[in-house]
Amino acid sequence: MVTSSQGKRAATTTRTAISLLVCARFLGLLADQMSTFMLPVAMYTLTRDVTLSGIAFTVQWLPRVLAMPVLGVFVGRFPALRQFVLTDTTRAAVLLIVAAFPEPGVLLATSGLLTLLNGHAKITTESVFANRVASDLLSDAQSKLQGAQQLAMTTGPALGGVLLATPGLSGGVVVVAAVFVLGATITPVLARGIVLDRRVDDEQPAGPLGQLRTGAVATVRNRPLMQLMLLTILVNLIGGLALAGLPMIMVGNFGTDSSAVGLVAGAGSTASLATVVIVNPLTRRMEIGRIVAIAFALLAFSAPGMAWAPSEISFGIMYGIWSAGITVFTIWMRTRRLQLITDTQVGTTLGFFIAAILVATPISGGVLSAVGDRIDVQRLLLVVTCVVAGLIAPLAWAWWRGVRRPGDSVPHT
Secondary structure, three states: OOOOOOOOOOOOOOHHHHHHHHHHHHHHHHHHHHHHHHHHHHHHHHHOOHHHHHHHHHHHHHHHHHHHHHHHHHHOOOEHHHHHHHHHHHHHHHHHHHHHOOOHHHHHHHHHHHHHHHHHHHHHHHHHHHHHOOHHHHHHHHHHHHHHHHHHHHHHHHHHHHHHHOOOHHHHHHHHHHHHHHHHHHHHHHHHHOOOOOEOOOOOOOOHHHHHHHHHHHHHHOHHHHHHHHHHHHHHHHHHHHHHHHHHHHHHHOOOOHHHHHHHHHHHHHHHHHHHHHHHHHHHHOOHHHHHHHHHHHHHHHHHHHHHOOOHHHHHHHHHHHHHHHHHHHHHHHHHHHHOOOHHHHHHHHHHHHHHHHOHHHHHHHHHHHHOOOOOHHHHHHHHHHHHHHHHHHHHHHHHHOEEEOOEEEEOO
8 A cells, every 4th residue: 555645735736846845955965965075085085094984985875774764753843945055054064174174084073064955955856856846757856866866976076076177175165155156145046836935744742852753663664665665675675785886896996096986976867867867757657666676677777787896987877877777776666665654754764774775785884894804895896796686586586476456566554
């Protein structure tokens, strides 16, 4: 049974209003991708230490994972517009600290705070979608949001690489801070078509602690949501390791400079963006559950392909195929999870869900820091891929057995 999105309170929200909201948030997404790329690369460039880079990757993501359940509670209790503006301006201020003190310790601390704020902004956007967008527009809204994210992921690393080269880390993060400020300024102007000046969840049946408890129970007891969560965690283990190991693979294994890391990341994001362009019109004509099978095929092909790639070019191609597959998977996953969450528990349940699926990312960084000096990163990627494949096959089978009807990947609850 689909428990959410059947009775959306904002059925009058139009495709145009959704597009304008996504456009308004694009600058925040772009600055997010620029800073998320620049700080880890700067850390590895400064230290040339695989273990420290793995630790930095873990520190970058762990605060976001731990705080997501709590953030999910507060997202629903305050107006979305206020949260968008506050997270953008705070991230700008944090980057100015990096500009003033461009040292490894500062990079380590601020990267975690930035990722935490990035997660807050994203969960606010998804909560707005869940409570202000009609169910028949959810796939279209998620596809547009994914398209904006992929466009930001395409241009962000490339721009971040340019900024690291000229004018350097300190000058570059000042530019990124300016982009955040511009995003905070333009959001109230473009996003007028969706109600953002009231708190995201119109109904708050309990206080913060009560909502936190309710969200935890709702997540654990929702079997289809738990299956979806586990599937995503396993996929993210491979993606997180590939992302964390990208500087080591490109610079260490293939002998390229740091700019090549941005080029590969940008190429992967370009493939994702092209995938969104293809998938977006398809979601209007066919059920997203029919399309996601292609994503699993692409992921199954490209994961070992990255591990076996003998050169930077072949690795970049496999990374692009992986990025295309993960894009379709993400659109499907985000659509399904909103359909499986009740309207009054969106913020809290999303917080727990996102925290759970993101835990794979710091785990990947922890694995890399623990054994990255003793095992080649690509070989480690192959080992993780084989383990994940053995776990994901029965889980995917259990999900598909619960399919309610052909083409609809929401199981009975």
